[in-house]
Amino acid sequence: xxxxxxxKIAYRSLSxxxxxxxxxxxxxxxxxxxxxxxxxIGEGSKQNxxxxxxxxxxxSVMIYPGSSNMGxxxxxxxxxxxxxxxxxxxxxxxxxxxxxxxxxxxRSSQIIAGNQNWHTNVIGAYGxxxxxxxxxxxxxxxxxxxxxxxxxxVCIIGLTVSTNLFGAGTDPVxxxxxxxxxxxxxxxxxxxxxxxxFGQDQDDIIIAPxxxxxxxxxxxxxxxxxxxxxxxxxxIDKAKEQITSIIRTEHRLTPATEDDFTVRSxxxxxxxxxxxxxxxxxxxxxxAGISLIVGGIGIMNIMLVSVTERTREIGIRMAVGAKGxxxxxxxxxxxxxxxxxxxxxxxxxxxxxxxxVGRFGGWPVVITPTSILLSFLFSSAVGIFFGxxxxxxxxxxxxxxxxxxE
Amino acid sequence: xxxxxxxxxxxxxSRTYKMGEIEFYxxxxxxxxxxxxxxxxxMGPSGSGKSTFMNLLxxxxxxxxxxxxxxxVDVLKLSKNQLAELRxxxxxxxxxxxxxxxxxxAIENVELPMLYNNKLNTKERKxxxxxALKSVGLADRADHLPSQLSGGQQQRVAIARSxxxxxxxxxxDEPTGNLDTRSSYExxxxxxxxxxxxxxxxxxxxxxxxxxxxxxxxxxxDGQIVSNVPVTERKFAKEELPKLPEINPREVLT
Ligand SMILES: Nc1ncnc2c1ncn2[C@@H]1O[C@H](COP(=O)(O)OP(=O)(O)OP(=O)(O)O)[C@@H](O)[C@H]1O
Ligand SMILES: [Mg+2]
Numbered sequence: 281x282x283x284x285x286x287x288k289i290a291y292r293s294l295s296x297x298x299x300x301x302x303x304x305x306x307x308x309x310x311x312x313x314x315x316x317x318x319x320x321i322g323e324g325s326k327q328n329x330x331x332x333x334x335x336x337x338x339x340s341v342m343i344y345p346g347s348s349n350m351g352x353x354x355x356x357x358x359x360x361x362x363x364x365x366x367x368x369x370x371x372x373x374x375x376x377x378x379x380x381x382x383x384x385x386x387r388s389s390q391i392i393a394g395n396q397n398w399h400t401n402v403i404g405a406y407g408x409x410x411x412x413x414x415x416x417x418x419x420x421x422x423x424x425x426x427x428x429x430x431x432x433x434v435c436i437i438g439l440t441v442s443t444n445l446f447g448a449g450t451d452p453v454x455x456x457x458x459x460x461x462x463x464x465x466x467x468x469x470x471x472x473x474x475x476x477x478f479g480q481d482q483d484d485i486i487i488a489p490x491x492x493x494x495x496x497x498x499x500x501x502x503x504x505x506x507x508x509x510x511x512x513x514x515x516i517d518k519a520k521e522q523i524t525s526i527i528r529t530e531h532r533l534t535p536a537t538e539d540d541f542t543v544r545s546x547x548x549x550x551x552x553x554x555x556x557x558x559x560x561x562x563x564x565x566x567x568a569g570i571s572l573i574v575g576g577i578g579i580m581n582i583m584l585v586s587v588t589e590r591t592r593e594i595g596i597r598m599a600v601g602a603k604g605x606x607x608x609x610x611x612x613x614x615x616x617x618x619x620x621x622x623x624x625x626x627x628x629x630x631x632x633x634x635x636x637v638g639r640f641g642g643w644p645v646v647i648t649p650t651s652i653l654l655s656f657l658f659s660s661a662v663g664i665f666f667g668x669x670x671x672x673x674x675x676x677x678x679x680x681x682x683x684x685x686e
Numbered sequence: 687x688x689x690x691x692x693x694x695x696x697x698x699x700s701r702t703y704k705m706g707e708i709e710f711y712x713x714x715x716x717x718x719x720x721x722x723x724x725x726x727x728x729m730g731p732s733g734s735g736k737s738t739f740m741n742l743l744x745x746x747x748x749x750x751x752x753x754x755x756x757x758x759v760d761v762l763k764l765s766k767n768q769l770a771e772l773r774x775x776x777x778x779x780x781x782x783x784x785x786x787x788x789x790x791x792a793i794e795n796v797e798l799p800m801l802y803n804n805k806l807n808t809k810e811r812k813x814x815x816x817x818a819l820k821s822v823g824l825a826d827r828a829d830h831l832p833s834q835l836s837g838g839q840q841q842r843v844a845i846a847r848s849x850x851x852x853x854x855x856x857x858x859d860e861p862t863g864n865l866d867t868r869s870s871y872e873x874x875x876x877x878x879x880x881x882x883x884x885x886x887x888x889x890x891x892x893x894x895x896x897x898x899x900x901x902x903x904x905x906x907x908d909g910q911i912v913s914n915v916p917v918t919e920r921k922f923a924k925e926e927l928p929k930l931p932e933i934n935p936r937e938v939l940t
Contacts, residue, residue, distance in 0.1 A: 285801045296789040596785050599746055600799040600847065601774020603767045679773075680746040683785065 286606060290613035297586075304582045305622035308659040311575025312626025313633060315655035316647065318568035320634035322561035323651075324644035329557045332476035333550040340412050341378070341519055342549075343367070343506040343527065344542045361502035362531065362540040368506055370530045377519035380408035381508040385494050391486065392458040393445040400441055402459055402486045404493025405507070412509040415487075420453035420468035423489050431491040435459070436468035438483035462496055464488065516545045572655060576662040583663065587611065587670035594674040595682030604675035608668065615667025619660040626659070627652055692755075693855060693886050694720040694743065699752035700909075701738050712738040714909040715752065720888065722854075725881045727897035727917075728890045730906030736890045737859050739906070743888065744779045744857045745769045757854055774802050778848025782860035784840045786832055786847065792819060793828040796846045803851070818846035822876055838869030845876055855886040862896055868930055874899040875923035899923060 294301055345362040368383045375381075385404040391397060407422055409415070423434050435457070437445075442452040452466045473482035494501075510519040520543045527541055594607050631647055638645040674682055701713040712735045720726055728736050741747040742754065745761060754761045757776060764772065773779070786795045796815040800806055806814060819825050822842040832840055841861060848856055856877075862870035870893070878899060881887050889900065897903050898921045905913040 282804050285804070289801055292790065292794060592785075593787060596787060597798070597802075598770065599744075599773060599779055599785070601770050601802040601851075603770040603802075605767070606770075606802060678747050680741045683746070683781075 283609075286609050287613060290610050290617070293610065294614055294617065300582070300586050301618055304579060304586070304618050304663070305625065307575045307578035307582065308619055308622030308663055309626040309629060311572040311579075311659045312623050312655040313630035314571040314575075315568040315658075316627060316630025316651050317633040317637065317645075318564040318571075319561070319651035320630075320645040320647045321637060321643060322557075322564035323646040323648055324638070326554070326557035326561055327646055328644040329553045330550060333546065333553050338414075338546060339510040339513055339516060340546045341508045341510055341516065341523065342544050342546075343508070343523060344544070345502070345505070345540070346542060347538050347540060361500070363503040363506055363527075364501050365503065367527050367530050367541075368503070370526050371506065371508060371523055374526050375508075375519065375522045377511055377515040377522055378508040379511055380412050381506065382406035382409040382412060383490050383503045384409065384505045384507055385490065385498055386504050387460075387493065387497055389460045389486075389497070391441065391445065392461075393455065396445045398441060398444045400484050400486060402435075402488060402493060402497070404488055404490045404497075406490050408509075409487065409507060412507050415473075416471045417468040418471045419451055420466070422468055428489045428491055431495050432489060433462060433464045433492060433496070434467045435464045435486050435488040436470060437466055437487075438470045438485040439472045440481050440484040441486055442466075442469055459486065459488075460497060510545070516547060520545060568655075572658055575659060579659065579663050580666040583615070583666035584670050587667065587674060591674045591677070591682050591685040594671070595677070595679055595685065598675075598679040598682060604672075607675040608671055611667050611671035612664070615664045616660075618667070619663030622663065623656040623660050627656060630655070692719040693722045693724075693757055694718070694888075695753075695755040696743070697753045699739070699742060699749050699754060701735075701742060701747070702750045712909055713742070713749070716909070716911055718904070718911060718914070720886065722886055723881070723884055725877070725887045725899075725901040726889070726904055727900035727902070728888065728904045728906060729892070729894070729897055732892075734906040735909040736906050738909075740857055740859045740888070740890055744777055745773050746779065770802075774799055775851060776854045778845075778851070778853040778856040780841070780844050780848050780856065780858035780861045782863040784832075784837070784844050784864075786840060786843050788832055791829050791831055792824060792835065792843045792846075795832075795843055796850055799847060799851045814850055815846070818849045819843070821849065821879075822846045823872075836869075838865050838872065841865060841869070841873060842876070845873065849880070853885065855888065856880065858887070858889040860890050860892065862891065862893065868927075870896060871923050871927050871930065875927065878923055895921070 343363065363383075365383055368381055371378065372381045382405045386401050387404075388399065389402045390399055403409075406428060407425070410417070410422055417436065420436070422436065423432065426432070427434050437452060437457075442450070445457060446452050446455060452469055455466050456463050457466060458464070470483065470485070470487075476482055508519070508523065510516040524539065524543050528539065531540060533540070594602075597607060598604075630652075634645040634647050637643050674685075677685075696716060696718045699713055699716045700711070703710045703712055716735075716739060728739070730736050738747070742749050743756075745756075749762070756772070759772070761769070761772070787798070793812070793815050796818050797811055800811045800814065816825065816828060819828055822845050824839060824842055824846065827835060827839060830839075832843070835843065841864070845856075845861070858877075862873055865873070874896060877887055877889070881901075887900075891897050898917055898919065900917055901920065902914060902916050904911055
C-alpha cells in the first residue's frame with residue numbers, strides 16, 4: 281500500500297468534509313489561542329511588576345515606622361511616629377554596609393504658579409535620595425549641601441508637575457512656584473519615568489531639601505520613612521540586620537520588645553509582588569488550562585462523532601479491500617493535518633490577541649515559547665488521539681459490522 | 687481436505703448470532719459447490735439466511751463453523767489483512783443499498799478499490815475506472831455525485847467499482863432490490879455480459895423473473911439449502927429489454 285494513495289484518500293476525505301474539518305479545527309484553534317493569550321498577559325504583568333519594583337532602586341533599603349507583623353508592606357505615610365532624624369544620623373555614622381542614607385518626609389500640598397495650580401506630594405529628602413532611587417535630572421541641577429543646611433526654598437519637580445503648571449515643553453528651571461503659599465525656586469527637572477504597575481504617575485512629584493520641608497512646612501520631628509542604599513546587592517541582608525540593631529539601640533528597646541519600625545529591602549518588596557503576580561499567572565494559566573480542556577473535549581466530541589458517523593464509510597472501504605492499517609493511517613493523516621493546521625492557526629490567533637490586548641488594553645504582554653509549545657502539543661495530542669482511537673475501534677470491526685452500523 | 691476443483695467450495699458452513707443468552711442459528715450447515723463461470727441466483731424467504739451466507743462468501747464476516755475454499759484458498763485460515771487482500775483482488779461485492787461513498791464522484795468511487803493495492807499508477811487507474819464506468823453505461827456521469835444519480839445509476843457505479851480489480855467472482859446481495867423493472871433488467875444485462883466473459887456471479891434475489899436470468903437457482907429455507915437446480919427457461923436481458931412497455935413521461939404526468 282503506497283502512502284501516496286493513502287494521502288490521496290485522506291485528502292479527498294478532508295476536502296469533502298470542509299465543515300467538519302473546520303469545526304474540529306475550531307476547538308484546537310480556540311484552545312491554543314486562549315492559552316497563549318492568557319499566559320502572555322500573565323507573564324507580561326509579572327515582568328511589568330518586577331520592572332516597577334526595581335525602579336525603586338536595586339539596592340535600596342527602606343525603613344518604615346511601625347512593626348511589620350501588623351500587616352503587609354506599608355507604602356503610605358506612617359501612622360506610627362517612631363523614626364526621627366537621630367536614627368538617620370545613627371545609621372550614617374554606624375552602618376558600614378550602606379552608602380547613602382536619607383530621611384523622607386512628605387506632605388500633600390497645593391502648588392501655585394501664576395494662575396495655574398496643582399495638587400501633589402512634596403517630598404523632603406537629602407540629596408542622596410536621588411541616587412538611592414535612581415532619579416536623574418534632565419534640566420537644571422540638584423540641590424547642594426548648603427541648600428540643605430540653610431533650608432533653602434528650592435525644589436526639583438517632575439515632568440507632570442511642570443507640564444501642569446507651565447505647559448508642555450516649557451523648561452521650568454529658574455521659575456518660581458508657591459507650595460502652600462511659600463515661594464520656591466525650581467532648580468531642576470526630573471527625567472521622565474512614566475507610570476508604575478500600580479498606575480501611579482512617577483513624574484507627579486516635587487522634591488525639596490529635607491530641612492526645608494520639615495522646618496518650613498511640617499510641624500513634626502517624625503519622619504515618614506528612611507531610605508538607604510546598600511553598598512552592593514550581597515550587602516543588603518547585612519545592611520538590614522545592622523540597621524535594625526542600630527535603630528533598636530537608638531530607640532532603647534529591650535530584647536523583649538518588638539521592633540517599632542520595619543526594615544525592608546527592594547528585594548523583599550519584589551518578592552511580595554513577585555508572589556502576587558505568580559498567583560495571578562497561576563490563575564490565568566488555570567483559566568487557560570480550563571479552556572484548553574474544554575477545547576480538548578470539543579475536539580474529542582467532534583472526532584468521536586465524525587468517526588462514528590463514518591463507521592459505514594470504514595465498512596465500505598474494508599469491503600473493497602482496505603486493511604485495518606490503511607483505515608488507521610488515513611485517519612491519522614486526517615487528524616494530524618487538522619491538529620497541526622488548527623494549532624498553527626491557534627498560535628497566530630493567540631499572538632494576535634496578545635498583541636491587541638497589549639496595544640489597546642494597555643496591558644503588558646510577553647509571549648513565551650513555552651506556552652506556544654505547551655498548548656500546541658496538548659491540543660494536537662488530543663486531536664490525534666481522539667481521531668485515532670475511534671478509528672481503531674471501527675477498523676477492528678468485521679467489515680459487515682461496520683457496514684451495518686447505525 | 688483434498689483441494690476442490692470448484693471455484694467456491696463450502697462445507698457445513700454455519701453461523702450463529704449470539705443475542706445475550708439466546709443463540710440464533712442463521713445458517714445450519716450449508717454445503718455448496720460453485721464452478722467457474724457459473725451464474726447462481728440465491729432465493730428464499732426473508733430471514734432464511736441468504737444475506738448471512740453471502741457475507742460469509744464475500745469474506746465480510748466469519749462463520750461459526752464449517753469450511754470455505756475460494757479459488758483453492760482456505761479462506762478461514764487467512765488473517766484479517768489477507769482477507770482484505772482477497773476481497774480486494776478476487777471478490778467484487780454489490781449491496782442492496784449500493785454502499786458507495788457519499789459526496790464522492792462516480793469515478794472516485796470506482797477508483798477506490800484500486801487505491802488499496804499498488805498495481806496501477808494514477809493515469810492507468812483513471813483509465814481503468816473510466817472503462818468500467820463505460821461498461822455499465824455511465825461514461826457521461828463520471829463526475830456526478832451519488833446525490834445526483836438515480837438508484838439504478840448508483841447501483842451501476844457500485845457494479846463498476848466491483849469490476850475494476852478484475853475479480854474472479856461477483857457477489858451481489860439483492861442488487862435489484864431497490865430498482866424498477868427496467869433498471870433491474872439493465873443490471874441483468876450487465877451481469878450476463880460479464881458472465882459471458884467468464885466472471886462467476888452469485889446473486890441474491892427475491893424476484894423469480896430476475897432469478898431466471900441466472901444459470902442456476904439455489905433455494906434457502908431456515909438457514910439451509912433446500913434445492914439447487916439449473917434454470918430451465920433462461921431469460922436473456924438483451925431480448926427482454928425491448929419487450930418492456932415504453933413509458934411516456936407525458937402520459938404519466940397527465
Ligand atoms: N447481526 C445479526 N444479529 C442477530 N441476528 C441476525 C443478524 N443478522 C441476521 N440475523 C438473523 O439471521 C437470520 C437470517 O438473516 P439474513 O439477513 O441472512 O436473512 P435474509 O435471507 O437475507 O433475509 P432478507 O431476504 O429479508 O434479506 C434472520 O432471522 C436475522 O434476524
Ligand atoms: Mg438479505
